[in-house]
Amino acid sequence: MRMNSWIRQHLAALRALLVLTVLLGVAYPAAVWAVARVPGLNHKAEGSLISVDGKTVGSEIIGQSFTDAEGNPLKQYFQSRPSAAGAGYDPLSTAASNLGPEDVLDTLPIPGAKDDEGNPDEGKQSLLTQVCARSKAIGELEGVDGGRPYCTQDGVGAVLKVFPDRAVSVNQACPATPFVAAYQGRPVECGKPGEDYASGRTVPIRGNIKAVVPPDAVTASGSGLDPHITPAYAELQAPRVATARGMDVGKVRELIAEHTVTRTLGFMGEPAVNVLELNLALDRAKAGS
């Protein structure tokens, strides 16, 4: 008798689940799909795809890399933000870096060492060093100072491991010259790959550089597919793009303004420049002139 009622209860539960599955799992999404076919919604429901000369080149709302096969920036295009999605802007592996605010210590590559698959050891860059390296590279590309607080001149995190008798600039692999010669009377050494510095006290050194390269340019987004950059980063890139294209920088700035989304209702979100649309507009402008 008890068993019977147990079974009856679970059969009722199963029937309920199946009925609700048909309603909520099939009919509902299909109905939303059907209504979303109406003109005006259809383009968006299909992914806001953009075509050039009849060929789809991407989605208005999904960012892309504008780099060559080696990953070097194409100078005639505005560059997107750094991306942690796969090899960069890969919608099949959307992701953020997930590195924390105090991720400042690199694992230096050991020269000659190989990993399990026989590839040379590449070590592991901390988030701080990634930021510093990006900033330096962007500075060189755009012809501005790529320095930042907590970064060394050579584009790694300026971090010391402090011991009683010495300090080590752990992210600068020997034979690099440490970014400071001494720290509170202790001599500063370069970092030896493979050496265990865990027992030292971690001291990041701020320095007194003011960053020119904007924050979004040196940090990865949450999705890894961020279609936007800030107006500040677009402005930084404008002269380089204009030069590469032989265009008037004023015209490039006009296009930036055209492709800048302002805050919705004046207060939601932040102003943003859609990189793919801007680059397409540049291509069109060139074709038109």
Add this chain to the structure above:
Amino acid sequence: MNPTLAGILFIGSLVLALALVYRPFGGYMYRVYTGTGHLAPEKFIYRLIGVKADSEQRWGTYVRSILAFSLVSVLLLYGLQRLQDKLLFNLGFDPVVDHVAWNTAISFVTNTNWQAYSGESTMGYLVQMAGLAVQNFVSAAVGMSVAIALVRGFARSKTDLLGNFWVDLVRGTVRILLPIAFVGALVLVAGGLIQNFNGIQTVATLAGGEQSITGGPVASQEVIKELGTNGGGFYNANSAHPFENTTSWTNWFEIFLILVIPFTLTRTFGLMVKDKRQGYAILAVMATLAIASVTLVNLAEISHNGTVPQAVGAATEGKEVRFGVSNSATFGAATTLTSTGAVNSFHDSYTALGGGMLMFNMMLGEVAPGGVGAGLYGMLILAVIAVFVAGLMVGRTPEYLGKRIGAREIKFAALYFLVTPALVLIGTAAAMASPEQRASMLNTGPHGFSEVLYAFTSAANNNGSAFAGITVNTPWYDTALGLAMVFGRFLPIIFVLALAGSLAAQQPVPVSAGTLPTYRPQFVGLVVGVTVILVALTYLPALALGPLAEGIR
């Protein structure tokens, strides 16, 4: 406009919108759960299920119905994932690995939506729609049913009947969640979310490379993911993905969806106990905690302390340009104050104190305003504990809403409160004690510990967000976190319904001069204080090893 002012207006406009719908929508839900008539489609559903819609259940039967429904849900969802390669729209994906499939099944049935998998490369469309999204609806409806049953316990007297679970489940789904989801999904499509079955299209990019554009029935799933405070993303990047959250206003709308039911249920509560002031008092407790938390997370992120945020000049790592720092922080607070766990920015890269605050939000037990239903019943338990504390201070038998909080009642409330801290702290300790489990941490030092603490806090509180650097698709974490989710969901539900049963059986105590009024600001302050102090005492040592060690120099 300066970004700080814009951020304040963003929060203010959400408060205003919630205030506007509070009375009509709360009244609507009251009529849904107390009305005696059945709609034609509902009658049809009851016939298919084979339940007598007009007979009510005792608390034990109510619990058993929930457990039966959840059990078959887990089994069906597990089966769908394991047989994925034989299903339609599977995009060519393999069956989901057994431990991931079990973890995911548990996770969606418990309204957690912790994801040990990456959506775009694991789950086909049918599993997403007919498996995961269905649970988004029904796990939310289960939470609301439990809350309503508890409120009936307060509102009724000298009865052992708490309502009919199947009726509450179907009404919550058909009359509340489904209509809002349908309209909301179309609103989101208008904002740019996708709703198609196109599979993966490869396109040639401008720079001469290739990009695979994904498809899917995203809008229909996104809306219920927020409205039902579920949080499981169609894609790995969750609501940071432009296809899940396209513009700054879809972001606003998604936060609104997250908060609307949990806050508004307090109105339904007030109407059901026939004293709207009681509803306002609970709302005031929730709102006080929520506003404080949103403010603190915003402050932490905008002031961007910490080495990397200082080097960058803003806390932009893991955040999208279109949302900006402030709106991301507001979303992060909303998702952890409720049991949602959707993210539009990645919590692992938040500043130490900002991320710590998100963890603290969950540790509050997700009561401000909490998950759909779960927030209300969690908060009512805290109110019971608060009147008990007050009763101890003045030496009177505590009462709440005319019901005596005796030994039996306070035991259920105390057990309820102790479940999650036990799961969180024991789980975290077990993981940290093993070198193998420690190896799952992406970050080192206090931040790595925070990843583990966050994972167990999120699982046991049925939140589902993560400090996502941690590698959790291992058999150990899938099992341990799966258990934390099961116990963190169903033990409290059992204690709540047992409490409801014992309250419903009581004869109401008449109000006297010695009765503590539970609708005055004094009581609101008492509940806020009890909540914060209890949680702080429970978790401070663990927090000190993680976010506090990292954030305070």
